[in-house]
Amino acid sequence: MKEVVLKKEDIEPGKMKSASLGKIPIVVCRTKDGEFYAYANRCLHQGAPLSEGALVGDTKRTDVHGNYEYIKEGEILRCPWHGLEYDIKNDGCMLAEPDKKLRSFKVTIEDDYVVVHK
Ligand code: FES
Numbered sequence: 382m383k384e385v386v387l388k389k390e391d392i393e394p395g396k397m398k399s400a401s402l403g404k405i406p407i408v409v410c411r412t413k414d415g416e417f418y419a420y421a422n423r424c425l426h427q428g429a430p431l432s433e434g435a436l437v438g439d440t441k442r443t444d445v446h447g448n449y450e451y452i453k454e455g456e457i458l459r460c461p462w463h464g465l466e467y468d469i470k471n472d473g474c475m476l477a478e479p480d481k482k483l484r485s486f487k488v489t490i491e492d493d494y495v496v497v498h499k
Contacts, residue, residue, distance in 0.1 A: 386419070402497050413455045436455045437455070472485055
């Protein structure tokens, strides 16, 4: 099953939007480099609608002196309720517990439409 869920132009790069795949609430994310990702719109913690969260980045320690660099800008989906974070370019895995992942859906762009596959 596949379904058109949005027009490509409905989401600017670096933004996300809620949509539906049949009866399944999903969040569609568009990274700054223009790629699209779709996940179940429900946090693994207590079920918050992830589309009401934020696309942010992560930090990576660069040395033993406590210096960090900002990485993955706009690729980390932060839950609006308690801040759990998911890597949208890495199969929706939770940063705190990488073995836990959001339910993901394949996305294709057909003409100017975002098509999500179940
Ligand atoms: S519901 Fe998402 S972190 Fe709690």
